[in-house]
Amino acid sequence: MPSENQSGMQCVECEGLLAEAIDGALHGSTLAAFEAHQQSCAACRAMVEEATAGMHWLKGLDEAEPPRNLVHNILAQTIGALPSEHAVVSPRGDGWFDKIKGRLATVFAPVATPRFAMSFGMAFFSITMLLSIAGLHLSDLRRLDLSSKGVTKTYYSTQARVIRYYENIRLVYEIESRVRDLRRVATPEKQQEEPTPKNQPKSDNRQDKDRRNQNYSRDGNQPELAASPAGNEQGMNKVTNQARLRGPQQAPPLSLVGCLNRRTA
Amino acid sequence: MDDIQAVNALVRRCVTGDAAAWQEIVQQYHRRIYNICYRFSGSPDDAADLTQEVFIKMYRTLSTFDTARASLMTWITTVTRNLLVDHFRKGKYDRVTDSLDATPGNQDDGLTLVEKLEDRSAGPEARVRSQETQKLVHEALRKLSPELREAVILRDLQDMDYKDIAIVLKVPEGTVKSRINRGRTELARLLQRNYKQVS
Numbered sequence: 206m207p208s209e210n211q212s213g214m215q216c217v218e219c220e221g222l223l224a225e226a227i228d229g230a231l232h233g234s235t236l237a238a239f240e241a242h243q244q245s246c247a248a249c250r251a252m253v254e255e256a257t258a259g260m261h262w263l264k265g266l267d268e269a270e271p272p273r274n275l276v277h278n279i280l281a282q283t284i285g286a287l288p289s290e291h292a293v294v295s296p297r298g299d300g301w302f303d304k305i306k307g308r309l310a311t312v313f314a315p316v317a318t319p320r321f322a323m324s325f326g327m328a329f330f331s332i333t334m335l336l337s338i339a340g341l342h343l344s345d346l347r348r349l350d351l352s353s354k355g356v357t358k359t360y361y362s363t364q365a366r367v368i369r370y371y372e373n374i375r376l377v378y379e380i381e382s383r384v385r386d387l388r389r390v391a392t393p394e395k396q397q398e399e400p401t402p403k404n405q406p407k408s409d410n411r412q413d414k415d416r417r418n419q420n421y422s423r424d425g426n427q428p429e430l431a432a433s434p435a436g437n438e439q440g441m442n443k444v445t446n447q448a449r450l451r452g453p454q455q456a457p458p459l460s461l462v463g464c465l466n467r468r469t470a
Numbered sequence: 471m472d473d474i475q476a477v478n479a480l481v482r483r484c485v486t487g488d489a490a491a492w493q494e495i496v497q498q499y500h501r502r503i504y505n506i507c508y509r510f511s512g513s514p515d516d517a518a519d520l521t522q523e524v525f526i527k528m529y530r531t532l533s534t535f536d537t538a539r540a541s542l543m544t545w546i547t548t549v550t551r552n553l554l555v556d557h558f559r560k561g562k563y564d565r566v567t568d569s570l571d572a573t574p575g576n577q578d579d580g581l582t583l584v585e586k587l588e589d590r591s592a593g594p595e596a597r598v599r600s601q602e603t604q605k606l607v608h609e610a611l612r613k614l615s616p617e618l619r620e621a622v623i624l625r626d627l628q629d630m631d632y633k634d635i636a637i638v639l640k641v642p643e644g645t646v647k648s649r650i651n652r653g654r655t656e657l658a659r660l661l662q663r664n665y666k667q668v669s
Contacts, residue, residue, distance in 0.1 A: 224632070224647040227654075252655060259654030262607050262661060263626035271504035272518050279496050279522050283529040284489045307487035 214242040219249045227257055282318050284310050478537045485533050496525060499543070502628065503550050509623045510554050512612040520557065524550045540637055547630070548638045551620060558616050610660040618653035625650050 219242050225231050226239055243250045336342070350359070371377060483491035503524050508517035528549055535545050611619060624630045624638060625646075636643045 220651065221644070221647070223651045252651075255658040256651050256654040259622075259656070259658035259661075260626055262657060263611070263622055263654070266509075266604060266607055266611075266627060268501070269505050269508045269514070269517070271501055271521070272514070275504065275518055275521060276496055276500055278518075279500060279525045280493060282522060282526055283496075284492055304487075307489060310487060310489055 214238045216242075216246060216249055219243070219246070220252065223253060223256055226253065227260055285313070285318065474537075474541065477542045481532065481535055481537070481542060492529065495528075495542075499546055500525070502543075503546065506547070506550050506623060506628065507554065509608070509611060509627055510616075510619060511557075512608065520550075520553060524553050527553060540634075544630075544634045544637055547624065547628070547634075551624075551638050554620070555616070607657075607661065610657050613660055614653055614656055618649050618656060621646060621649035622653035622657065626654070 219239060222231060222235065222239055226236070231239055243253060350356070480491050480494060484495060500521060504517055504521045507520040507524070508514060511517055511520060524546075528546065531549070535542065540548075611622070614622070620639065621635065624635045625632075630638070632643050632646050635646045639646060639649075641649075
């Protein structure tokens with residue numbers, strides 16, 4: 206491979222000037238030396254021919270037409286706005302509303318994208334579905350009484366519901382039954398003195414249950430009125446007096462007395 | 471100079487949150503970016519996705535654009551090129567580079583490529599206008615290595631000067647010229663292999 210010929214130019218120099226030569230930027234003696242080197246060097250001549258041909262092939266490529274919705278998609282993903290063909294470029298600082306709008310658009314640009322909107326939609330759908338499964342409906346909020354009375358009523362009704370649920374648990378009931386049996390063994394005489402609702406008419410069972418339910422939420426140290434037979438004031442007073450005599454330590458829990466009376470009945 | 475100042479003012483308005491300014495930038499440069507992405511990736515769908523990514527990246531980093539260092543066009547081209555390189559490194563686009571084993575001496579008829587091209591009634595630019603030829607040249611361009619491909623795209627398709635290409639590619643100007651020469655030569659050789667198909 207000839208590195209230098211009669212023109213005095215080396216192949217490396219020729220290669221370095223190739224770009225300018227193809228662009229037509231060589232002049233004077235440099236151009237003459239370059240052409241002379243080509244005449245005498247077949248390799249460099251071939252290189253110039255190929256490079257020239259490659260450039261022509263590339264120059265002949267047409268400009269690709271971008272998709273029509275490309276600008277729309279770009280603007281939607283950046284500023285979340287749709288392109289307007291007749292949009293007038295308003296000078297900066299036209300009004301306070303435009304300024305705020307521009308600033309907000311910049312701040313919310315990362316989230317104002319279709320991807321975020323899709324994620325937000327999916328999250329909203331999931332939450333709504335979970336609330337629906339849980340039995341909570343947004344329409345219930347309209348009927349919500351937010352007055353002081355309403356809130357108090359809701360509080361106490363919820364409390365009573367929770368206590369009722371707790372009392373109706375089988376495990377709790379069995380434990381209370383065991384405790385009651387133990388207490389009865391420990392104090393058999395006192396238990397026997399308590400009135401037994403044997404003569405209670407069957408028609409009063411429902412009222413008795415209702416009253417017991419009403420008393421579930423009361424303090425265990427108080428006497429259980431529902432445990433006494435309906436209308437039997439004497440028996441009720443006996444229980445009350447016994448409870449008072451026993452004092453707070455000996456007084457059986459409210460629910461235990463109720464259960465005992467139920468069992469006895 | 472007035473154009474540069476107008477572009478710089480446009481950028482400043484855009485940085486302050488002027489949506490209309492941003493829309494103007496998108497309208498002005500989307501075609502150029504799309505073409506660079508299309509010629510580099512070879513796929514219209516990939517080019518559209520990449521163009522969107524370029525503008526999203528530009529939108530987030532436009533405040534870092536320094537008007538004193540380079541023009542907006544050079545900066546946008548740099549952003550585009552960096553994104554393309556990132557995608558290429560991730561393996562999204564396979565490199566299909568043929569070797570330069572095809573030499574002019576391998577021709578059956580002993581004619582050089584230029585002689586063959588000169589045999590045609592019209593020049594290469596005229597012949598390349600046909601759809602089939604466009605497709606072959608486009609496919610040949612995809613077979614170039616990324617370094618050569620990006621250099622010839624910026625020079626011959628985007629008409630950038632060597633200085634700006636050197637800024638975009640972050641290599642010396644001499645390296646840019648060398649890559650352009652090699653890219654053109656390799657493309658011509660690849661097309662020479664398919665010369666019968668082209669003609």
